[in-house]
Each structure stands twice: as structure tokens, then as C-alpha cells.
Amino acid sequence: MYVKKVAVVGAGTMGADIAYNFAIANIPVVLRDIDSKILAKAQEHIRDVMKGRVAKGRLSTAEMEKRLEKIQFSTQDEDLLDVSLAIEAVPESLPLKQKVFQELDRLLPPLAILASNTSALSITEMANVTIRPERVAGMHFFYPAHTMRLVEVIAGTETDKDVTATLVRLSEELRKIPVVVHECPGFVVNRVLMASLAEVLRFKEEQHLSPQDIDGVVTTRKLSPMGPFVLADALGLDVAWDVSQILQKAYGERFNPGDELGALVRQHHLGVKTGQGFYSYQSSSKEPSLNAEPMNSEQQDELVNRFSLAMFMEASRLLEEGRADQQSIDIAMRAGAGLAMGPFAAADKMGLDVIYDKLQGMSQRFGDRFTPPSSLAQRVARGQRGEKTGRGYFHYKI
Template sequence: MYVFKAAVLGAGTMGAEIAQVISLSGLPVVLKDVDPAQLERGMEHIRDIYARRVQRGRISEHDAQDRIALVTPQLDYQGFSDVDLVIEAVPEKLELKQAVLGEVEGHVAKTALLATNTSALPVTEVGAKLHKPQRLVGMHFFFPASVMKLVEVIAGAQTEDEAVDSAVEFVEGIRRIGVRVRECPGFLVNRILMAGLAEVFRAEQDLGLGPKEIDAAVAASRLAPMGPYALADALGLDIAQDVSETLKAAYGERFDLGTRITALIAEGKRGAKTGAGFYTYTG
């Protein structure tokens, strides 16, 4: 199935980045949110990504403006009747995702493909309330989606093969690398990532080291482009904890991220997006 027009639900950390990636490949994309301020922030973020590409000489100013014009920000479902693919990127809450996808199903054609960008919820459960769960796939982009090439494509128990094939084709069409992943808690990447984060956070307590020292050591080792604390801040501490809870329920305490992250979230420090997490951010 060819995607002529896409839509992204949620203009937050992930939704805006995903919409930018889609627009860069020349496809029109509707970016929908329920919060006007978030929608504006999402569009600002997209404009910033293009501005940086222009600065680096990777795209001309004229082409950047053309691509930005492919993104239609909106608060309603206007124009969804000819959308071929909807990617849901609303907060990681099962009931919310079920409700949002159920709602959008009423606004798109029966043949449209639906995708959830869930980090760790079972695709089967996300699609449990849909009329056509066979058209839902997991399409898991990584932060920052404008940079990260990998996208996990996950079939739920009821997903039809053609939907998975179409999702992988779409992912490749927007110049990303699609990996077909079996449905399991954490899928492939988060299962590895969260086990690693939990281990490092435990080591911090056991060894009496601080985030700065550990991040500096990881950066110096060149094993990863950024240290685990900077990464957790970039992901969003609340998102990291939601994912860890799902993995703990499935695999046990080894996925526990410790008490420090809980305390930071309780103080409203949810990472870079809130200006503070393990580190503080300005601008």
C-alpha cells in the first residue's frame, strides 16, 4: 500500500520529530494535538530542525520552506478522510492510546493503516478496542527520530501481514531502517537499553559515583554517543520510568531504575523537556 498522505497524533517530543522526517521525504503530513501550545511548540521544533539543516548546507532555504509547508498543524480531524497512515504518538498510557486510536478510526478510510509509536505497551492491547485491529502495527521510532535511523515494526496478534509489509515499505520510503520485531515487552531496543540503564543507576549507588562522572566515562569510551543520564534526560524521565514499569511487570526487578528518578519526577523534573532532570537545561 502506498502512503500518499500521513498523519501524526501528538505534537510532543516524538510526534514533531516524526512529522519532520515524513515531510523531509516529500510527503504531506497532518500533525494533530489537543493542546494548542503543544502544537505550536511542535511546529517550532520542526522549523528548528530545518533551520539547522539549512545552516549545515544539507538543504536549501527554499526547499526547507517547501518541506515545512507539507506539515499541517491542527487540533481537529479535518482532512483525515484521505490519510493513508496515522501514527499515534500520544503519552504512554494504554487507555489514552486506545481511546485516541478508536476515535481516529472513525475519521479515516477503512483501508488506512494505523500505527502506534508505543515504547513498550503490547500492540495487541493497544488495538484491543479497534474495529479493525488487523490494520494496526507498532511503528517504534527512537529519539531523536530526525536523526535515528532505526524503526521497529511490530505486529500485534491480530495484525495482518499486508499491514506489516506496508509499514516496513513506508519506513524505508522515509529513509529509515525498518526491523520486524516480535511482540514482547520492550520489543528489542528498549529491552536492551532499560536493562543497561538500570544496571548503571545501581552502579551509581553502589560505587558512589555521580551522573557527570559516569556520563563522562561513557562518552570517553566512545561506546555510545552520550552517557546514560544525558540520554535518560533526553528521553524524558517520566517516559523512561513508564517503560521500566512495563518491563518490571514482565521480567522482574532487574529493570527497576531506582528511587532517584522517582524523586526527580515528583519534583517536576522530567528531563530536558521540562528544563531539569539529572541535569539542568537553559534555553
């Protein structure tokens, strides 16, 4: 479907940046909020981000003004009547989002697409309050959306293929990297990241380690560009807690983050935004201070295994449930979580037989959450051991 004009509903942190992306791509966009002060703030933010591009020589001042004219800042229903797509970015509450979807359903042309930027709520439950559930999908941008390139395009149970295809094409027009995901709690990136964060949190408590210990090993062993505790503090521990609760309810104990995260949230230690989380940010530098007693090499190896294999296991579950293919999962984890390699490419490199043996040992110690997935066992049985045999999750020249 050709998208000639877009509406973004909710002009907060995410909505303002999403509208910016459309303006930069020269696609007319209405940025809608119920609060005109927030619209003024969004306008200022978008201008600042564009000025940044001007300063880098990527945009002339005249072009900046033209792009800014592509955005209509509005509090009025009438401005939504001729849009082909609305992306909702109001606060994360299902009843609120359902109310917004009903309004959009009433206002927009019958074939218009209604999309949600939700991080964790069900697209199908939003679709079900409209009379066009087949034209409802998720379009999940990542923070900060003016720089992060991943967009998870989420298909609900009734979403038309034409709708996901349109959102994929449109994301590409925005110079983003779309991956299609069949709906499940946490989609790809949050589900895989939270599985490894919960594993690391439990490991930290078992072994009485500090966040510095763990973040130091995770970054020096290049498992992730950012330690999980620096990342959680940046994200907001309240957000991490809410997501972990949703995922624990959906998938069970493997998403149980242990006691510390909840305790920090109850004390209102929410990370960078409150000056205290796993780290203290009271000093002027806002950089976590590095200590510390290094972990012994056995502990380090155990951390590496638990972090990376928890990630691999969750990615394998997504694959086996048919939520996304291995390529999409790897792309999502690189573009959305900054990993140097996706979990399947990393497994191919390490050797699928090696991973299989490690998982066997881990499942004996920790139970089912590390039982080798059948998609791995079948490959190993067929002699597909990854890069060294030319075939694993991907194909290689040997």
C-alpha cells in the first residue's frame, strides 16, 4: 500500500523521534498529542536533532526548514482524517492504547493501517477493539529512535501480509532495518535480552558479585558492547522490572530476575534517572566507578556460558515457535542490542557440537532451561556443526 501521509499519536520521547524520521525521509507526518506544551517541546527536540545533522554537514539549513515543514503539530482529530498510517506512541497502558485505537479506527480511512510502538503489550488485544484487526500491527522503534536503526514489525494473529509488507517497505524508506516478528511477549530483542539479564542477575546473587565484576567480564570478553548492569541502569530499573514481570508471567521462572532488581525499584533506585541503581551516579561524571576484586577464571567462564547460552536458548525458542527466522533474530540482536554477532552466527562460529556439549552439561546442573533445543540437536545429528563444516544455522564457503 502506498503511504502518502502518516500520523504519530503521542509526542513524548518516542513519538517525537518517530515523527522526525518521517520528516527526514520527506514523508508528511501529523504529530498529535493531547497536550500542546508537549507538542512545543517535541518541536524543539526535533529541531535540535536536525541542527545536529546540519552541524555534521548532512543537511543544509534550507533543507532543514523544508523537512520541518513536513511535520504538522496537532491536537485536533480533523488532522488525522486523510492519513494512510497512524503509529500510536502513548504511554504503555493497554486500556489507554485500546481507547486510542478505537478513536483512530473511527477517524481514519477504512484501509488505513493502525500501528503501535508498544514494547510489551499485545498487538492482538489492541486489534480486537477495532473493526479492522487485519490492518493492525506493531511497529516497534528502539530508543533513541532518531539513531537506532532497528524496527520490529509485529504481526498480530490477524494482521494481513500486505500490512507487514507495507511497514517493512516504509521502514526501509526511513533508512531503518526492519525485521518481521510474529507476536509474542517481548518480541525478539527484549525477550532475548531479558532472558540473559535474568540469568546474570541470578548468577550475581548466587556468587555475591558486584555489578562491576560482571559488566567488566561481559565487555572484556566482548559478549556485549555494554555491561548488563550499565544497560539496565540506563534503561530504567522500573522499566526493566515491568518487562521482567510480563515475561515471567508469560514464560515462567527462567525470567525470574531474583530479589535485587525488585528491591532496588521499591527503594526508588531506578538507575541513571534517579542517580542510583546498580551503580551510583551521584558524582558529576555520571560514569560508574570501576573497582574491583576480579572474578576467578572459573567464575568468569561460568558467567560467559550462562549469559551467552541463556541468549542462545531464548533465540532458539523464538526460532522453533516460528516467531522469526534465524537471520531476522540475528539482525535484530545486532541492530537492536548492539551485539557484534547474532546468537546463531556466534553459535556457528563456536561450533554447534561444542554448544551442544556445553548445554548438556548445563542442563544437568540447572535443569530444563538449558536442555539443548531440537533445532540444534537435529543440526548436530546431521553433521552440520557450523562454520567448520560449511553448514550450521547459515551456509559458509569452505
